[in-house]
Amino acid sequence: MNETHDPNRRSWVSSANTAETDFTIQNLPFAVFRRKNTSEIFRGGVAIGDQIVDLLQLDSKGILGGDAAQAAAEACKPQLNDFMNLGPRYWSALRLALSNLLKQGADSTGPFADCLQPQTEAEYHLPCQIGDFTDFYTSIYHATKVGKLFRPENPLLPNYKWVPIGYHGRASSFGVSGQDIHRPWGQTRAPDVTDPVFSPCKRVDFELELGAFIGSGNALGQPIAMGEAENHIFGLSLLNDWSARDIQAWEYQPLGPFLAKSFASTISPWIVTLEALAPYRAPFARDPQDPQPLPYLDSNQNSESGHIDINLQVYIQSEHMRQQQITPHKLSIAQFANSYWTLAQLVAHHTSNGCNLNTGDILGTGTQSGPSEEESGAMIEITKGKIPISLPSGEERVFLEDGDTIIFKGFCEKAGFSRIGFGECSGTILPAISPDH
Amino acid sequence: MNETHDPNRRSWVSSANTAETDFTIQNLPFAVFRRKNTSEIFRGGVAIGDQIVDLLQLDSKGILGGDAAQAAAEACKPQLNDFMNLGPRYWSALRLALSNLLKQGADSTGPFADCLQPQTEAEYHLPCQIGDFTDFYTSIYHATKVGKLFRPENPLLPNYKWVPIGYHGRASSFGVSGQDIHRPWGQTRAPDVTDPVFSPCKRVDFELELGAFIGSGNALGQPIAMGEAENHIFGLSLLNDWSARDIQAWEYQPLGPFLAKSFASTISPWIVTLEALAPYRAPFARDPQDPQPLPYLDSNQNSESGHIDINLQVYIQSEHMRQQQITPHKLSIAQFANSYWTLAQLVAHHTSNGCNLNTGDILGTGTQSGPSEEESGAMIEITKGKIPISLPSGEERVFLEDGDTIIFKGFCEKAGFSRIGFGECSGTILPAISPDH
Numbered sequence: 023m024n025e026t027h028d029p030n031r032r033s034w035v036s037s038a039n040t041a042e043t044d045f046t047i048q049n050l051p052f053a054v055f056r057r058k059n060t061s062e063i064f065r066g067g068v069a070i071g072d073q074i075v076d077l078l079q080l081d082s083k084g085i086l087g088g089d090a091a092q093a094a095a096e097a098c099k100p101q102l103n104d105f106m107n108l109g110p111r112y113w114s115a116l117r118l119a120l121s122n123l124l125k126q127g128a129d130s131t132g133p134f135a136d137c138l139q140p141q142t143e144a145e146y147h148l149p150c151q152i153g154d155f156t157d158f159y160t161s162i163y164h165a166t167k168v169g170k171l172f173r174p175e176n177p178l179l180p181n182y183k184w185v186p187i188g189y190h191g192r193a194s195s196f197g198v199s200g201q202d203i204h205r206p207w208g209q210t211r212a213p214d215v216t217d218p219v220f221s222p223c224k225r226v227d228f229e230l231e232l233g234a235f236i237g238s239g240n241a242l243g244q245p246i247a248m249g250e251a252e253n254h255i256f257g258l259s260l261l262n263d264w265s266a267r268d269i270q271a272w273e274y275q276p277l278g279p280f281l282a283k284s285f286a287s288t289i290s291p292w293i294v295t296l297e298a299l300a301p302y303r304a305p306f307a308r309d310p311q312d313p314q315p316l317p318y319l320d321s322n323q324n325s326e327s328g329h330i331d332i333n334l335q336v337y338i339q340s341e342h343m344r345q346q347q348i349t350p351h352k353l354s355i356a357q358f359a360n361s362y363w364t365l366a367q368l369v370a371h372h373t374s375n376g377c378n379l380n381t382g383d384i385l386g387t388g389t390q391s392g393p394s395e396e397e398s399g400a401m402i403e404i405t406k407g408k409i410p411i412s413l414p415s416g417e418e419r420v421f422l423e424d425g426d427t428i429i430f431k432g433f434c435e436k437a438g439f440s441r442i443g444f445g446e447c448s449g450t451i452l453p454a455i456s457p458d459h
Numbered sequence: 460m461n462e463t464h465d466p467n468r469r470s471w472v473s474s475a476n477t478a479e480t481d482f483t484i485q486n487l488p489f490a491v492f493r494r495k496n497t498s499e500i501f502r503g504g505v506a507i508g509d510q511i512v513d514l515l516q517l518d519s520k521g522i523l524g525g526d527a528a529q530a531a532a533e534a535c536k537p538q539l540n541d542f543m544n545l546g547p548r549y550w551s552a553l554r555l556a557l558s559n560l561l562k563q564g565a566d567s568t569g570p571f572a573d574c575l576q577p578q579t580e581a582e583y584h585l586p587c588q589i590g591d592f593t594d595f596y597t598s599i600y601h602a603t604k605v606g607k608l609f610r611p612e613n614p615l616l617p618n619y620k621w622v623p624i625g626y627h628g629r630a631s632s633f634g635v636s637g638q639d640i641h642r643p644w645g646q647t648r649a650p651d652v653t654d655p656v657f658s659p660c661k662r663v664d665f666e667l668e669l670g671a672f673i674g675s676g677n678a679l680g681q682p683i684a685m686g687e688a689e690n691h692i693f694g695l696s697l698l699n700d701w702s703a704r705d706i707q708a709w710e711y712q713p714l715g716p717f718l719a720k721s722f723a724s725t726i727s728p729w730i731v732t733l734e735a736l737a738p739y740r741a742p743f744a745r746d747p748q749d750p751q752p753l754p755y756l757d758s759n760q761n762s763e764s765g766h767i768d769i770n771l772q773v774y775i776q777s778e779h780m781r782q783q784q785i786t787p788h789k790l791s792i793a794q795f796a797n798s799y800w801t802l803a804q805l806v807a808h809h810t811s812n813g814c815n816l817n818t819g820d821i822l823g824t825g826t827q828s829g830p831s832e833e834e835s836g837a838m839i840e841i842t843k844g845k846i847p848i849s850l851p852s853g854e855e856r857v858f859l860e861d862g863d864t865i866i867f868k869g870f871c872e873k874a875g876f877s878r879i880g881f882g883e884c885s886g887t888i889l890p891a892i893s894p895d896h
Contacts, residue, residue, distance in 0.1 A: 154591075154631050159714060169713075179712050184655050185646055189714035190627035190721070194591050194815050195679055204680045206812035209622055209753065218621050220753045220811070242632055242723070243641045243892060269812070275616050276606075277596060277626035278715020284627070284814040286679070316646065316657045374657070375643035375706070376892070377721040378631050455680060455813070 023300050024114075026050070026121040029440050034130040035138070037071030044433060044443020045069040047124050048301075050117055051257070051292035051444075052102060055144040064147045066097040066105065069292055069445070070124055072141050079137040085123070089115035102150045102293075106237045106256045107381040113237070113256065114297060146198050146291035149259075150235065150382040155196070155287070156372060157231075157263060157386035158188040162362040164391040167403045183312050186319070186363040186371045191263070191386065192284035199260075199290050199447045205424060205454040206285040208269035218272060222454035225267035225407070226422040229389040230336055230356055230399030230430060233261035233289055234365050235382065242378040248321040251369035252296060254379065260290040260334075260430045260447035261386050267402055267421065289384075290430070290447035296365075298442055302434040303327035304359045318374055319367045328364035332444075333357060334390055334432050336399070341425025343415045350429055351414050354404060356390040356397045424453045460737050461551075463487075463558040466877050471567040472575070474508030481870060481880020482506040484561050485738075487554055488694070488729040488881075489539060492581040501584045503534040503542065506729055506882070507561055509578050516574040522560070526552035539587045539730075543674045543693045544818040550674070550693065551734055583635050583728035586696075587672065587819040592633070592724070593809060594668075594700060594823035595625040599799040601828040604840045620749050623756070623800040623808045628700070628823065629721035636697075636727050636884045642861060642891040643722040645706035655709060659891035662704035662844070663859040666826040667773055667793055667836030667867060670698035670726055671802050672819065679815040685758040688806035689733060691816065697727040697771075697867045697884035698823050704839055704858065726821075727867070727884035733802075735879055739871040740764035741796045755811055756804045765801035769881075770794055771827055771869050773836070778862025780852045787866055788851050791841060793827040793834045861890045 025031070026048065032039045033047040045051070051069050056062040065078035077098035080086070086094050093116035097105035105112070123134050159165055162182065169177030181187065197203075205226055211218035237256035240246050246254055263283060270282030306329045314320065321328075334357065337350035363371075368385050389399040398404045401421050405411055410418035422428065428451075432444035462468070463485065469476045470484040482488070488506050493499040502515035514535035517523065523531050530553035534542035542549070560571050596602055599619065606614030618624065634640075642663055648655035674693035677683050683691055700720060707719030743766045751757065758765075771794065774787035800808075805822050826836040835841045838858050842848055847855035859865070865888075869881035 154629060155627075156717075181648075181655075181709055181712065184648075185710050187710070187714055187717075189717050190592075190629050192591060192627055192814060193630075194817050194820070195813075197679070204813055207682070207755075208812050211618075211621075217750065218618075218753070220755050223812075242634070245644070245892075266812070272618055273622050273624070274713075274715075275618065276711075276715075277624055278711075278713070280593075280624075280626050281809070281812040281814065284809075285812040313654065316655070318644075318657050372718070372721075375645050375660075375703070375718040375722040376632075376641055377629060377718065380631050383631070 026117055027301055029438060032126040033070060033124045034126050034128060035071045035073055035124060037073065043071055044441070044445050045071055046440040046442065047121060048440040049294060049298050049442045050120055051294040051298065052097065052149065053291040053293065054100060054102060054147045054149045057139065057143050058145045064100045066099065066102055068120055069141065073138045074141055074144055075120060076137050076139050083133045083137065085134055086119050090119035103382045106150060106235065109238045110253055113295060117295065117297060148196060148198050149291065149293055152193045152196055153380040153383045155191040155193040155384045155386065156188050157191040157388055158186055158363065158368055159388040160186065160361040160363040161389060161391050161399070163360060163393055163397065164389040164399055164403065167391060167398065171406060184316065186367050189278050195284055196287050196289060199288060201286065201288045201449045202452050203264060203286040203449055204452045206266050206269070207454055208266055208281055209272055210268040211272045223266040223269055226451055227265045227267050227401045228336065228422070228428045229263040229265055230334055230354065231261040231263055231389060232258050232332065232358060232387045234258050234385045235293055236379045237381060239379040239381055240373055243376040245373040245376060246369055248319065248324065248366055248370045251366035254369055255296050255365055257293040257295040259293050260432050260444050262288040262428060262430060262447055262449055263386060264288070267407065288447055288449040290445050292445045294442060294444055299330050299434065301439045302331045302442065304329040304331040306359065315367065319370055324364055324366060328366055329359045329361060331357065331359040332432050332434055334430065337429040338413065339427045340413055340415060340417055340423065342417055343413065346415060348414050354396060354398050356392050356399050358387070358390055360392050361387060361390065422451050424451055426451050463554055464738055466875060468558070469563040470507060470561045471563050471565060472508045472510055472561060474510065480508055481878070481882050482508055483877040483879065484558055485877040486731060486735050486879045487557055488731040488735065489534065489586065490728040490730065491537060491539060491584045491586045494576065494580050495582045501537040503536065503539055505557055506578065510575040511578055511581055512557060513574045513576050520570045520574065522571055523556050527556035540819045543587060543672065546675045547690050550732060554732065554734060585633060585635050586728065586730055589630045589633055590817040590820045592628040592630040592821045592823065593625050594628040594825055595623055595800065595805055596825040597623065597798040597800040598826055598828050598836070600797065600830055600834065601826040601836055601840065604828060604835065608843060621753070623804055626715045632721055633724050633726060636725060638723060638725045638886045639889050640701060640723040640886055641889045643703050644891055645703055645718055646709055647705040648709045660703040660706055663888055664702045664704050664838045665773065665859070665865045666700040666702055667771055667791065668698040668700055668826060669695050669769065669795060669824045671695050671822045672730055673816045674818060676816040676818055677810055680813040682810045682813060683806055685756065685761065685803055685807045688803035691806055692733050692802055694730040694732040696730050697869050697881050699725040699865060699867055699884055699886055700823060701725070701886070704844065725884055725886040727882050729882045731879060731881055736767050736871065738876045739768045739879065741766040741768040743796065752804065756807055761801055761803060765803055766796045766798060768794065768796040769869050769871055771867065774866040775850065776864045777850055777852060777854055777860065779854055780850065783852060785851050791833060791835050793829050793836050795824070795827055797829050798824060798827065859888050861888055863888050
């Protein structure tokens with residue numbers, strides 16, 4: 023940790039000093055934005071309180087020098103890939119420079135002050151070009167709870183505690199928070215009939231995840247070792263890997279989920295850097311009965327501070343609730359520190375066969391759940407696919423209905439440290455479109 | 460069909476008129492190339508006999524007009540994506556213009572003649588930026604033969620004849636023919652022990668496939684109907700989806716193959732356009748006992764000419780054979796006309812949930828096998844994973860060994876029509892690299 027993590031540091035942007043803000047001066051996450059209802063080009067920005075540091079403006083002022091200037095020249099582009107590819111030295115230099123420009127006591131009336139834009143006037147774009155998307159399955163609680171629905175006698179498969187299970191996902195259908203998602207059509211087969219039908223999905227679900235963005239990648243054939251793995255991770259955002267459970271059940275044997283997942287994935291606009299999360303590193307106490315990780319997935323760092331203690335929350339607001347001005351209802355919570363595998367293990371495992379990761383690739387953590395009932399990162403866990411829950415509007419839900427908005431929030435908090443928040447990841451289910459056939 | 464398919468058309472490039480050439484004037488496939496051992500920029504090219512039409516040269520000559528000129532201006536770039544995104548009208552215009560420039564009787568001494576480069580002096584690059592890679596499972600013979608190894612009593616799963624089964628693959632690790640592939644490391648577990656080990660893969664395999672390149676894509680949420688599907692396919696190349704069978708067996712439950720596939724996929728440099736393949740369209744006689752495709756996967760075109768009759772061949776040359784100057788040995792054959800699903804069905808199914816395809820995406824056909832023993836598109840089918848085959852050098856193989864080169868060939872031939880060939884897709888297995896741990 024360094025001076026950018028100092029909990030006593032405050033900003034002259036007063037909204038960054040409140041107890042509830044996600045965007046303290048210790049956070050400084052990156053996004054790509056422009057002013058709403060304009061045809062301005064999208065460019066990189068950094069959140070501070072309720073404002074955004076416009077990096078294109080900043081770059082043009084010539085205020086920065088050295089590595090920070092070089093970093094800003096890349097981070098002000100319409101996609102963050104070139105900046106993310108620079109590596110930790112440059113990410114840190116820009117973070118430190120911004121922290122010093124924004125801290126209380128720094129000049130709040132000079133040219134840098136012109137670089138601030140209010141978040142209320144901004145719209146966001148995907149932060150980078152996403153090459154490949156890999157989705158893991160890191161929550162042993164999720165794997166066990168979902169496994170029980172399909173295999174009550176044998177919920178957890180024998181490979182789970184050895185292999186960070188993952189699969190290739192669809193990169194093209196990512197959208198940024200605020201995405202509208204049409205209910206997908208698909209093939210499904212009811213349990214009591216022989217022939218499937220093609221119809222709108224009846225079991226649309228969310229999946230509460232984090233997405234880790236790859237900063238600099240590796241060459242094909244050159245694995246990344248555990249000790250180097252975190253240097254390749256730029257940061258994290260919230261990720262909703264929307265799922266169609268009825269399509270999934272019919273299609274997934276033997277090659278895994280396909281159209282049940284590829285209709286949409288939504289991420290929050292802000293990428294919180296791994297450096298910002300340093301105060302919230304956490305150990306994981308693997309059950310002593312469990313096998314130790316194989317050497318290529320092991321390191322001291324893994325057990326001592328391999329995890330990150332991030333609180334995750336899911337809210338729902340139905341169309342009816344919106345009309346009645348009923349605020350979003352908390353559906354579920356989870357803690358990323360409960361993940362069975364660390365981000366470093368995901369990178370080391372993914373590249374262990376020589377597979378190359380590229381800048382902008384996303385590694386999803388998979389649905390995050392916990393040991394208790396309320397820690398359930400998907401409707402299929404909350405309702406078991408059949409037991410309805412009640413909303414404050416009096417409506418009931420087993421899966422998502424048209425007009426439902428799902429909102430994820432994420433934040434780190436502990437005594438003596440500043441809050442680090444992720445902002446929101448929201449998306450709304452719209453009615454199915456009738457295909458042209 | 461049009462004048463470019465006329466079997467009587469010959470070229471003034473005499474090597475294009477031989478019986479054995481893959482690159483007749485009726486073919487005209489696209490690649491990205493430069494002269495070997497130079498730092499020239501890569502650019503688009505079209506094969507004719509043993510020559511390449513250098514599209515960058517052609518574009519600079521100002522010979523073409525109209526749609527063909529516009530197409531060539533995009534096709535001469537270092538990646539073909541912008542050309543592929545133009546759609547069938549422009550692809551056809553450039554094909555027709557090239558056919559007319561290359562036909563017997565056209566001017567073989569003017570400025571166009573300067574645009575030819577010998578293939579022997581060329582090196583190739585991936586033809587386009589590949590966004591997402593989806594691999595299907597279209598051979599019912601492959602699905603049945605492999606299914607028998609795992610589930611002798613129930614080889615074909617109930618969804619197979621309804622759903623064009625597919626899964627998301629890894630796009631980053633594609634390489635072009637001539638690729639060297641280090642044997643991957645990975646977790647495997649022997650049948651008779653509890654704990655897995657991390658070691659070099661013992662069961663490296665090839666998979667004989669074709670890859671279909673998406674030309675213009677679709678917007679998220681907007682499915683492509685069967686009748687429109689082929690307008691979105693630019694063309695086909697040979698595809699080897701290298702596989703690590705022992706890694707696959709341990710990792711693939713419940714989310715499908717992951718590291719068993721992501722270490723490398725190899726394609727042939729030339730993309731043969733769908734238009735060139737028009738004379739080789741074929742019907743598919745679905746077993747009358749089988750269910751008819753659901754309406755979103757059905758069309759008259761599907762049954763009458765939905766398939767393409769492409770002959771596929773696999774050759775192996777071991778290190779020892781190379782040293783002894785023993786030519787590559789034919790391992791296997793297959794016919795793409797035996798595929799259970801058509802390319803149009805793959806596109807319609809993939810987008811039926813609203814998933815967006817992008818220019819440069821690859822849809823793999825999955826391993827192509829046939830009803831007979833010799834039509835087996837992977838070592839695991841040929842040897843059942845245990846019965847060795849003999850090579851002409853006296854060596855035996857169950858799976859691939861270090862130094863083995865696998866070569867795919869593909870071609871269309873029938874009486875009264877010109878041969879359309881795919882060139883070669885080759886790759887060599889190198890020893891495993893020891894990772895830094």
